[in-house]
Amino acid sequence: MPINIRSLAAIALYIIFTGCFATQPVDELRAVQMQPFGRSSVNEQQDLELISSASQVGFSFEGTTCNLQVSLPAWLHHNYLQYELDGVYQKRIRIDSASNKPVIITAPKAGKHTVWIYKATEAHTGAIILHSARAKHIQALQRPAAPLIEFIGNSITCGAAADASEVPCGAGVYHDQHNAYMAYGPRVARALGVNYIMSSVSGIGIYRNWNSDGPTMPQVYEKADFNLQSKQTWNFSTYTPQIVSIALGTNDFSNGDGVHPRRPFDSVAFVQPYIQFVQLVKTKYPQAQIALLSSAMLHDQKRALLQNCLMAVKQQVDALFPSAKPVALYFFEPMQARGCTGHPSVEDHEILANELLPFFKKLLK
CATH class of the missing domain: 3.40.50.1110 (SGNH hydrolase)
Structure with a gap:
């Protein structure tokens, strides 16, 4: 029986890709699975709207990167998030309405990390809409019990x-x-x-x-x-x-x-x-x-x-x-x-x- 070179190539690619996903699974955390703190709401599309100043969500993940899919109301040109990585404040992130690229958060080394995302602006600036977050073994975090x-x-x-x-x-x-x-x-x-x-x-x-x-x-x-x-x-x-x-x-x-x-x-x-x-x-x-x-x-x-x-x-x-x-x-x-x-x-x-x-x-x- 003759060997089909194209079939072998396809099998090889399948093994490579399935092997990568088996060792490095990317999980999705939907907005409705997040545990917001501060004034927020879930809209008709089941997305999470951060409303008040410093309203926040947290999650943990493994690896070096996580992606956050966000958007803004149609009338708003841009807005700002800011974040902590492993308990250390990092920076503000500008969100532009014209871009649909995800926000990428990068950790300096592999391992398990925690991220807290905060709305940098006030309610009257407009909501920031969170759709999902994607990373390896991503899980929602709750604020620790405290006064x-x-x-x-x-x-x-x-x-x-x-x-x-x-x-x-x-x-x-x-x-x-x-x-x-x-x-x-x-x-x-x-x-x-x-x-x-x-x-x-x-x-x-x-x-x-x-x-x-x-x-x-x-x-x-x-x-x-x-x-x-x-x-x-x-x-x-x-x-x-x-x-x-x-x-x-x-x-x-x-x-x-x-x-x-x-x-x-x-x-x-x-x-x-x-x-x-x-x-x-x-x-x-x-x-x-x-x-x-x-x-x-x-x-x-x-x-x-x-x-x-x-x-x-x-x-x-x-x-x-x-x-x-x-x-x-x-x-x-x-x-x-x-x-x-x-x-x-x-x-x-x-x-x-x-x-x-x-x-x-x-x-x-």
């Missing part, structure tokens, strides 16, 4: 305008300098070994925003993406924070953009909605310790006035909830911020975090 802190705030809490290492201040678009991972809240949480979620929106305030009358944080807090027009509300039973940190007021004190009419700051208009907002938070997390933070960006008379307002909020909330833990207050030292547009830089956030550490450490006890 939880929710950080409610504005652009400072977001880590907005903090990182000009890739796009200089004044260039690009607003979210090009976002770095949620390096903001003060996540830094505090990592230093204390606790978990965190971030509920923050640039420019937002308690009774007015930096250049408008709203919508304010009390109006959008219950919306999953902090968008007043959104039909999707957030399920507050998803997490049970031990501490809820609220850092609002900087934008209420703003002089505005010089275009829209701006009245002088009104203490009564600030204090009453703040009390109501704390009451709202308490309906979501009845056992949580409430902590009110001032603003390191305010100085002199504005700084003193905000502190007085926060003391008034504490006094009235404590009177309304006499059996609850008293509201905790922290007043930042004034700072001359070195980031973009008057915001704290990545280095400034480290200063803020170090300043806050003893305060939160005491509250956790």
Whole structure:
């Protein structure tokens, strides 16, 4: 019987390819199998949308590379992820809507590795959509059990305008300098070994925003993406924070953009909605310790006035909830911020975090 050379070649290729896949299987982790932490949602296509600042997913894999398939909403040009590899922060990753190439994460050597992917930008920047991750023996990770802190705030809490290492201040678009991972809240949480979620929106305030009358944080807090027009509300039973940190007021004190009419700051208009907002938070997390933070960006008379307002909020909330833990207050030292547009830089956030550490450490006890 004559030997068919083409058949032999085909058999040889089959053996080579099946041998490779037998020794180096590539597994797929679908979005619905991931265990997100932070505000997120699963869309109609069964893909995972990371919504809030520093919302995150983790997985382990073996080998040296893993591929992450991601996309953006049609209206969004680009956005940013950032990641840890084996517990060490690596970098931000720009995601462009025009590209469908997977994000490739490379480890320096073979073996088992862990990766945590974080959304670098805030909710109003738009969601980052995760479809799947592929790697050898890839498995979803959950956040380790630990106390939880929710950080409610504005652009400072977001880590907005903090990182000009890739796009200089004044260039690009607003979210090009976002770095949620390096903001003060996540830094505090990592230093204390606790978990965190971030509920923050640039420019937002308690009774007015930096250049408008709203919508304010009390109006959008219950919306999953902090968008007043959104039909999707957030399920507050998803997490049970031990501490809820609220850092609002900087934008209420703003002089505005010089275009829209701006009245002088009104203490009564600030204090009453703040009390109501704390009451709202308490309906979501009845056992949580409430902590009110001032603003390191305010100085002199504005700084003193905000502190007085926060003391008034504490006094009235404590009177309304006499059996609850008293509201905790922290007043930042004034700072001359070195980031973009008057915001704290990545280095400034480290200063803020170090300043806050003893305060939160005491509250956790």
